[in-house]
Amino acid sequence: MIESVVFNKEKGRLELLDQTRLPVETCIVNCQTEHDTAMAIVGMQVRGAPAIGVAAAYGIVLGLNNPQNHEKIFASAFESICDLLAATRPTAVNLFWAIARIKEAVACAGSSDFASAAAVALHKADEIRAEDIEMCRTIGRYGASLLKDGDTWLTHCNAGALATAGYGTALGVFRAAQEQGKKFKVFVDETRPLLQGSRLTAWELMQEKIDATLICDNMAGSLIRDDRVQGIVVGADRITAHGFVANKIGTYPLAVLAKYNGVPFYVAAPDSTFDMSIKYGDEIKIEERDQDEVRYIGGQQIAPKDIPVYNPAFDVTPPELITAIITNKGIIRPIYRDTIPEFIKPDQCREAK
């Protein structure tokens, strides 16, 4: 099993699979302190909201074990450690949520010294990690029930073990199907501009010995038309109460192609991805990223230096194009404003905590 975030208790360090070096090199980043952990999050050596949350939780443990902090007053040192890690990625919901859970556990335990707080924090960090993996396994089992022996499915971006504490959401469906002994193939969209499909998903599926074939994003259409794809599964960054799904740019075109050709289109995501406070897709602000992500690949210029670029990170897929949403609470189908609340209770949303 691929483990992107591992706390090595013997050596007292956090070991991260360096996602900036994949697939060319498989390297482990060893974080000895909270500062090392913060740098790894900022530098995107660990990425994916759930994986970042787990890494930050262990980063707090490292901070509490760091002898340099022991010369300071416990309460203010603990606060500084948490603030340092919270400042790494401003928009990752799981990051703040994981830090808040550690803080709450330390407060509940009444810890007021570094050693006892570190023990409580480590226990809670392990729990967050285990919960995330278990949630992915549940999603995987539900999703695998939709994949038939002999199928070929397609996925986009990386909703895999590398983005979570392990196992993955969309890729969890493939892991579970393989564990059930099903035979199937997967087409992987390379996912421009940052190539999470070719760099991460292709690597991850090869590690699991899942039969994977890489394509450019614009090749999915003719595969679907030629009846060479029996299902599509993607992850989600945010899902509204009425079932609009924000996910990596390129998701919406796949959903339209699937609808036009009668192929089922699935979204795999935990209940924490639902934002029940908003209803429609246009309430989701789409982040526009650096234009040079499109003009350059790995420092190499592939377009005129001064050509204007439009580079949205996400698109929104409306519910009428989604066959089902595979969650840890069950398979939501069909996607209507009435069906989602049957599975997703507002107080179960991570945002509500």
Next chain:
Amino acid sequence: MIESVVFNKEKGRLELLDQTRLPVETCIVNCQTEHDTAMAIVGMQVRGAPAIGVAAAYGIVLGLNNPQNHEKIFASAFESICDLLAATRPTAVNLFWAIARIKEAVACAGSSDFASAAAVALHKADEIRAEDIEMCRTIGRYGASLLKDGDTWLTHCNAGALATAGYGTALGVFRAAQEQGKKFKVFVDETRPLLQGSRLTAWELMQEKIDATLICDNMAGSLIRDDRVQGIVVGADRITAHGFVANKIGTYPLAVLAKYNGVPFYVAAPDSTFDMSIKYGDEIKIEERDQDEVRYIGGQQIAPKDIPVYNPAFDVTPPELITAIITNKGIIRPIYRDTIPEFIKPDQCREAK
């Protein structure tokens, strides 16, 4: 005006805009002999079927002017020159067609010495080039009638001056609209894997001072959904008698997205692109190209070395997704088996000659 293929009569050489160096550098390849010309075609310094045909025609002129050949018997030397150029790109229809026209002109003129044959060949090569530009201008004028002031259109790959003797087919529509004083914007698909959109079309439109914005192929969907595109125009590699269009991979998904969102989808191509000998899309063999085109960009590895890749060069768009085909004979609309023969006569097809 961008001129990809120019015969410099004063200096007796063929000047090609080096398309392998764009957009990073704007270089001219000077061909002094038929061998230089053949190497430039093989090395894809000149690309696009019409541009290759014109380059080969001038390559014959250079061969007939080459003093080294004057020591040989005229007829066999002429045949060798033509064979050399015909062997450069095995599937480019315009290449064989251009060479055949030069041969026919030399035979008709009864030329039996190098000097007179060179004069006849040069005249015919100029004619082929002028015809190609005029054909593109006609397509451009027809297409521009469909583009409204204030529109934003989208294009894929490079069906421009760089692919033809000048002016282009799909990009000819934009040139003509600009000449008519219309104000409009263009989104350019980067066109993975070989990036003809970001490398060539983006550069070409900037040269013409047309307002162009570059996107990744998978970003077109959300632009279309958000009502930010009023028309799509692409070129074609081959069109069947019933209106199935083979074009650069990624064309079919655009056509589906356009249909789903009620945006007109146009194909711009000369009558010579129609192959009236076939009816349906599945009669067109789709070339699969080198897997490393997807695994590497400019020598840089972007995927696991050993991940299997599916890399089709073209896809097929069925007639029901095409609003109109813009040809030099007029605008064909709607696209049915009955409408195409009204515009395209079998004996006008280049293939039939």
